[in-house]
Amino acid sequence: MFGKKQPEQSQSMSGITATGAVIGQQQARRDAQQNQSGTLETQQEITNTDAVKQLEHLEIAIKAANLTQDEKDELLDYLRPAKREAGKDSVNKDMVGQYLKPVSETLTIMKDTTEAGKSLWTTGQEVFKTIAPWLGVAAKLIGM
Numbered sequence: 448m449f450g451k452k453q454p455e456q457s458q459s460m461s462g463i464t465a466t467g468a469v470i471g472q473q474q475a476r477r478d479a480q481q482n483q484s485g486t487l488e489t490q491q492e493i494t495n496t497d498a499v500k501q502l503e504h505l506e507i508a509i510k511a512a513n514l515t516q517d518e519k520d521e522l523l524d525y526l527r528p529a530k531r532e533a534g535k536d537s538v539n540k541d542m543v544g545q546y547l548k549p550v551s552e553t554l555t556i557m558k559d560t561t562e563a564g565k566s567l568w569t570t571g572q573e574v575f576k577t578i579a580p581w582l583g584v585a586a587k588l589i590g591m
Contacts, residue, residue: 493581495538501574502530505550508570513563518553525549544585551575551589 493501509522529546532538554571557564579586 493578495533495535495581498533498543498578498581499530501577502526502533505571505574506530508567512567514557514561514567518557522550522553540582541585541588544582544588547575548588555590 506523506526509519509526512519525546525548529543529550532543532546551571554564554568558568575586575589579589582589
């Protein structure tokens with residue numbers, strides 16, 4: 448390679464000519480910026496109040512679902528204490544996760560048995576994905 452001159456590469460983009468190395472750098476920089484902005488969106492912090500609102504959203508969906516009263520009661524018996532704990536100033540997030548674990552498990556079973564269960568499971572997954580960063584390590588309890 449000594450003494451040999453590298454062939455020059457160029458590309459024309461929108462009427463502008465630039466060398467291949469510059470284009471590569473610009474492409475890498477643009478990709479890095481896109482990746483960075485995508486990461487920032489998923490790491491947005493939520494508050495205790497936000498978590499409670501998400502759990503209320505799930506509670507409303509459970510109450511409106513076409514399930515038997517026993518099925519609704521089973522889900523709500525665990526969801527309500529989770530919501531109550533999430534609303535405390537000194538919240539125990541592990542406890543919230545413990546309460547939500549049977550909710551997640553029951554929704555997973557219902558997903559495979561009824562159409563209403565499938566819809567409710569989808570809502571539950573959206574809520575769980577939203578609060579998972581807030582739960583931290585306890586998110587493992589709900590399969591996140």
